[in-house]
Amino acid sequence: MRRHFLWVRNRWVHYRRTGSGPAVVLLHGSPQSAWSLMPLMQRLADRIAAGMRATIAHAGRPWYVAQIGARVETMFAPSAPRNADDVRRARDGRLEGLLHLYLMNRGVLITPFHAMMLTCPATVDADVDAHLAAFEAFARAVPA
Numbered sequence: 001m002r003r004h005f006l007w008v009r010n011r012w013v014h015y016r017r018t019g020s021g022p023a024v025v026l027l028h029g030s031p032q033s034a035w036s037l038m039p040l041m042q043r044l045a046d047r048i049a050a051g052m053r054a055t056i057a058h059a060g061r062p063w064y065v066a067q068i069g070a071r072v073e074t075m076f077a078p079s080a081p082r083n084a085d086d087v088r089r090a091r092d093g094r095l096e097g098l099l100h101l102y103l104m105n106r107g108v109l110i111t112p113f114h115a116m117m118l119t120c121p122a123t124v125d126a127d128v129d130a131h132l133a134a135f136e137a138f139a140r141a142v143p144a
Contacts (some may be wrong), residue, residue, distance in 0.1 A: 001016050001017070001018040002016065002017050003015075003016055004016070004017055004130075006025065012144060018120065019095075021111055021113065021116070022111075024120060026120060029069070032126070035123045038069075038070070039072035039109050040119075040121055041069075041120060041121065042069060042070055042119075043121045044066060044070070044073065044119040044123050044125070044127075044128055045069065045070040045072050045117075045119045047125075047128050047132075048117060048119070048128055048131060048132065049067040049072045051066050051128070051132040051135075051136075052065045052072070052074065052132070052135055053138045055112070055132070055135055055139050056139065058139075059136075059139040060144075061144075062076075062077070062078040062137055063075065063076050063077070064077050064078060064079055064080055064100065066080060067105065070118055070119045070120075071116060071117070071118050072116070072117045072118075072119075073114065073115055073116040073117070074099070074115035074116075075087075075090055075115075076090060076091075076092040076095050076096070076115075077089075077100045086109060089104030091114075095142070096114060096115050098138075099115055099138060100115075102134065102137075102138045103134050103135070103138070105130070105132070106133075106134040106137070107130060107134075108130055108131050108134045110131075118130070
């Protein structure tokens with residue numbers, strides 16, 4: 001996570017930038033710090049990752065869940081990639097596309113260019129529950 005400052009209307013505005021992909025802007029009420037949002041985002045991401053790992057284990061799928069802070073990603077590989085070449089080999093565009101379509105048909109939208117979720121302060125427990133239920137159904141429905 002990198003810190004940046006921007007001069008706006010005769011004052012410095014602080015913002016943080018991390019990750020890649022489409023921009024997501026998280027706003028907090030002044031005088032709070034952006035860090036005040038992190039416990040909520042982390043708790044929800046922890047629930048998503050734990051639920052997905054339990055589903056994968058129960059379904060006996062050779063999939064891996066990576067988590068870095070509030071970011072959770074499904075890798076269709078049996079273990080954590082060690083480098084970019086491992087990620088490239090593990091990518092399964094057809095399975096990723098099927099996951100996106102399956103989730104969208106159940107009202108769950110995730111990052112469109114891979115199987116990544118980033119929790120935000122607008123995410124609530126019901127959103128996590130919906131995602132986990134849809135992911136569990138997907139893991140059961142996809143042929144081994």
